[in-house]
Amino acid sequence: MDTPxxxxxxxxxxxxxxxxxxxxPRWDDAALHAAARAAAPEPYALLGLAPGVLPWQRARVLLQLLTASQAGLPDPARATLAATAHLLTRAAPPGHVITALLALRRLRANHKHTTRAVLRFVLExxxxxxxxAARRSALADCFEHALGTATARGCARRVAAGDTGSDYLRRRLLRFLADxxxxxxxxxxxxxxTGAHPAPAPLPDAAPLPLDGPVTGPPYDGAVALVLPxxxxxxxxxxxxxxxQNALAAACPRLRVHTGHGAPGEPVVAVVAGETGGELAGGAAGGGGGAVRCGGAERALHGPGDVPALVPWIIAHAPGGPGWLHRALRARLPEPPPGPAGDRAGDGGADGGRAVLTRPRRPSP
Structure with a gap:
């Protein structure tokens, strides 16, 4: 996988x-995501947590992780992918996550790790x-896809009747939940x-867990050269x-800064061009600070908000930089939420119950 x-x-x-x-589902870069995940599942997943990754790209990484099988992966890798998917469901805008989860149903993709991730998003x-309140029909679709329609409705009937811990619920629902x-x-x-025409409720304005701050963790121990105008x-x-310069120095103590000229022999040279620092290449439009070049790639530098995303991008071009970035992003993972006692495999299925629940069918948004 080419990390930069x-x-x-x-x-x-x-x-x-x-x-x-x-x-x-339509996503024009599906083949790129599938190939990257197949080549390096953990590094691919962790890149979704990097600062500056666009919201729709976080949703794509989540969709790829939940679509793909984990057969053959060792337990530590499965744990990393599960924790990353859990974090992405909190970090991407909720509407984007719902779109990705509905896409799973269209793709008929379901695995145990998929079920757990979907249920924890919908219910936790x-x-x-x-x-x-805002997307009840869509989330009910996700819930039923995760468990199977008959099992989901069987669980719902039992919960509505007051069941909180029967063997049926433990085997089919509770074992997937943390709370x-x-x-x-x-x-x-x-x-x-909710009535025939419920008033629409707004989605929350933003994801509850932003990831666009600086990457923290052990510093990169290689050398990077920065050429400034x-x-x-x-x-x-x-x-x-x-x-x-300050952000790079915090992540890379061996940063070397040069002004106005190159630095022969340096392993990586990040050149700030434009703003009297040279002409910009044809691809990127310079902002208020010009553009940053690494090798043949170029990124605009508009304002302070660009800096956290540029630091890992620059270091990723350095020898050993991708490994450092993957380790630093792994440090963003939360401790895995504890599962309920007795989490074990079991078959889903429908079950009877006295309470009768119906769900008005509306086109999912």
């Missing part, structure tokens, strides 16, 4: 993942109550009657160049 190239794509290719009515997301006490009332909410054109450009 893939990271560039994740940070710059801003096209939505779409679900045509009655058709398969920090904004789960607001999401159910059943919070999740079970939401199962009932998925099937609640001798005389930036504006105070704004000077401030941006200083911010980039």
């Amino acid at each position: 190239t893939l990271l560039t794509h994740l940070q710059t290719h801003d096209r939505p993942l779409t679900l045509p009515r009655g058709g398969v 997301h920090p904004d789960a109550d607001a999401l159910i 059943p006490d919070a999740a079970l009332p939401r199962v009932t909410a998925l099937y609640a009657e 001798a005389r930036p054109a504006t105070p704004h450009a000077r401030a941006l160049h200083t911010a980039l």
Whole structure:
């Protein structure tokens, strides 16, 4: 897997993942994601957590992780992929995540790790109550795909009748959850009657877990050279160049800074061009601070918000830089949420119950 190239794509290719009515999901870079995941499952997944990765690209990484089988992977790799998928469901905008989960149904993709990730998003997301209020029909579709329609409705009937811990629920639902006490009332909410034309509720404005801050962790122990313009054109450009230099120095203690000329023999040279630092290449449009070049690649430097994404992109071009980046991104993973006692394999299925639940069928958004 070419880490710098893939990271560039994740940070710059801003096209939505779409679900045509009655058709398969449309994402123009599906083959790229599938190939990267097949080549290096853990590094690919972790790149989805890098600062500056676009929201629709985080949703694509999530979709790829939940679509692909984990057969043959060792347990530590499975744990990394599960933790990454869990974090992506919190870090990507909820509407994007819902689109990715609905795409799983269109693709008929389901595995045990898929089921767990879907159920924890639908029932345990920090904004789960607001999401159910806004997208109840879509989330019920996701819930039924994760468990199977008959099993999902069987669980819902039992929960509505007051069941909180039967063997049926443990084997078919509870074993996938980290917080059943919070999740079970939401199962009932998925099937609640809301009237023929409920007022639409807004989705939460933003994901509850932003990932666009600086990457922290052990510093990169290689050397990086940064070439800055001798005389930036504006105070704004000077401030941006200083911010980039300081951020790189924090991640790379062996940073060497040069002004106005190259640095022969350095392993990686990141050149800030434009703003009196040379002409820009044809691909990237320079911003208020010009553009940063590494080898044949070029990225615009518009403002302070670009700096956290540029630091790992620059270091990824250095010898050993991809390995450092993957280790640093792994440090972003939370401790895996504890599963309920007795988590074991079991077959899903429908079951009877006295409570009768129906769900009004509406086209999923």
